[in-house]
Every structure is written in C-alpha cells, then in structure tokens.
C-alpha cells in the first residue's frame with residue numbers, strides 16, 4: 359500500500375545547530391528533585407535539545423515502578439522552566455494526551471507497546487485531532503513495518519504533521535547482546551518508503567546496557583538518522599526503571615563528544631571525482647556479476663534438461679554440501695565473510711532449483 363504523509367522536518371520543530379538532534383533525560387520521572395537535577399545537568403552539557411522522562415511507564419511485568427502519574431507532569435514542567443529546553447513524554451491513551459496538553463508538554467511520543475495496537479494509536483490520534491503538537495512514534499515491539507507506518511498514518515490523518523519516528527529495536531525470544539534487536543533493515547526500509555520522515559534512534563532501549571550505547575549511536579548516525587534519544591539519570595545505578603542502560607549526564611556529554619558526524623555527501627570536488635570513479639568501478643563489476651549469474655543459470659537450465667532426460671532428481675545433497683564447503687573456504691581466502699557467502703549461495707541454489715524444477719516439469723499438463 360502506498361504511503362504518503364504530510365510532514366514537517368524535525369529541523370523545523372526541534373532545531374539543532376549541529377546534527378544530530380539529542381533528546382535525553384531519565385527513563386522515568388521519579389521525584390521532582392531527580393527530574394529537575396537530571397534535566398539541569400543534561401542541559402549544562404550544552405549538547406541536548408530536549409528533555410525526556412516517562413510519567414506513565416508501560417512495564418512488561420507488574421510489580422515494577424509504573425511511573426509517577428500526573429504529578430510527574432509538574433516535575434517535567436519544572437525541568438523545562440529550569441533549563442529552557444522543550445520536554446517530551448510518552449502517551450498511551452486519551453487521558454495521557456489530555457493531561458499532557460493541559461500541562462503544556464512540548465512534544466509527545468507514542469511508545470513501542472502502544473504502536474503495536476491500532477486501537478490505542480487511534481485513541482491517541484482522536485484525542486489529538488485539531489491539536490498542533492509534535493509527536494514521535496516508536497517502532498512496534500515486533501518487527502512489523504506496516505504497524506509502524508499505520509501509527510504514523512493515523513496520527514497524520516488526525517492533523518499531526520510535526521512527526522518523527524524513533525527506532526528502539528525489536529523484541530525477540532532469543533536473547534542476544536541487545537535488549538531489543540536493532541534489525542537496522544526496518545528503519546532503512548521505513549526511510550526508503552518515506553524519505554521525508556526523520557528517524558531518531560533510541561540506543562538505550564536497543565542496548566539495554568551502557569556498554570553498547572556508543573556503538574549503537576554511531577551506527578545510527580552512519581545510517582543517516584536524524585538524532586538520538588538517550589536515557590540519562592543523576593544516579594543511574596539507583597534508577598527505578600532501566601537502571602542498567604542509563605548513564606550520567608557527564609557520560610552522556612562524553613558519548614556525544616566522541617560521535618563522528620558524517621554527512622551523506624560532500625561538496626569537496628576531489629572527493630566527488632574519486633567517488634564517481636569508484637562507483638563506475640562498482641557499476642562495471644555489478645555488470646560482470648550479473649552476466650556471470652545469467653550464464654550460471656543457463657547452465658542450470660541445461661543440467662535440468664539433462665537430469666530430466668536421465669530421470670535423475672534435482673537435488674543431490676552431497677553436491678550441494680560440497681559447493682557450500684568449497685565456496686565458503688574460497689570466499690574466506692578472498693576476504694569474504696562466511697555469512698555473506700552462505701547467504702549468496704543459498705539464493706543462487708534456490709533459483710537454480712526453481713529453474714530445474716521448471717525445466718523438468720514443463721509440458722507436464724500437456725502429457
């Protein structure tokens with residue numbers, strides 16, 4: 359389904375002198391002191407453009423801190439008063455939206471556990487009808503691009519044009535190094551479908567721990583994401599939620615300082631000429647690769663005919679195994695990763711089987 363949204367770029371509603379846009383603050387507002395002190399220290403870094411804090415916390419299991427509730431909005435507004443920075447919080451239903459609008463919250467975000475549910479997203483969208491406020495939409499917890507797009511569309515249809523998406527990774531049963539697997543191909547696909555949509559990355563919820571934050575943040579910037587939402591806390595180890603992934607404002611400043619900001623293009627003439635040459639080389643090599651693939655498939659076709667004439671099956675497991683082993687060894691010697699060679703061979707093999715299957719079974723209906 360085609361997606362078209364009326365959007366205003368983030369540079370128009372959350373200006374940052376230098377890319378990336380940085381939003382930071384605690385996972386949860388816990389007390390007024392914690393909220394205001396965190397905001398003050400975060401703002402003092404001079405590198406942050408908005409303050410975040412969760413007021414209503416959607417916890418996966420009951421019995422954990424579920425947020426301060428409405429009183430937390432007063433603390434958030436105190437943080438804004440103190441720092442002069444816009445503030446943002448998560449809304450999951452109409453009551454949250456109304457409370458935020460009444461309090462004067464600057465930017466709203468829809469959390470991963472809400473994006474997943476069209477009823478809830480629609481409720482939020484209906485409550486926002488006719489209201490001109492920026493809204494950021496986190497990806498759903500499951501890797502479903504349609505749900506993410508659907509949430510953006512519902513809000514856009516309600517009249518919200520100041521929108522951005524936030525990539526915070528996806529839940530999986532298998533626990534890898536990340537709390538939420540990044541699956542970078544999803545935000546890339548979202549950007550391909552909606553080039554005018556700004557996407558921020560939330561390395562905190564992807565990583566789930568402090569150690570991976572820099573690596574994930576850098577990767578997001580290298581994929582040309584517009585900014586980062588990073589959780590910070592004056593005393594991270596004592597945080598009432600997501601303690602392992604929060605960092606002190608000092609560490610936040612260092613993390614931002616260490617990021618390498620690259621641009622998608624450069625106006626440097628020497629760079630442009632060299633890039634053009636390298637791209638020509640790539641185009642030439644791709645041409646060669648494609649024609650080699652085409653020749654290879656022609657041979658598969660011949661083999662199919664040959665096997666058909668001799669009543670031999672398409673698949674010979676031992677041959678396939680030999681191909682995999684030799685090519686992976688060969689690839690490694692040439693500096694190609696095993697994952698890459700194996701994936702490429704699987705594609706080639708699947709296509710080859712399909713071709714042989716077609717050759718063997720054509721005219722079957724007529725026989």
Ligand code: PEP
Pocket residue numbers: 385412416468469470471496526560563
């Ligand atoms: C959060 O930002 O604190 C939060 C609950 O995020 P998510 O919706 O990505 O889990």
Ligand code: MN
Pocket residue numbers: 385386589599600
């Ligand atoms: Mn959190």
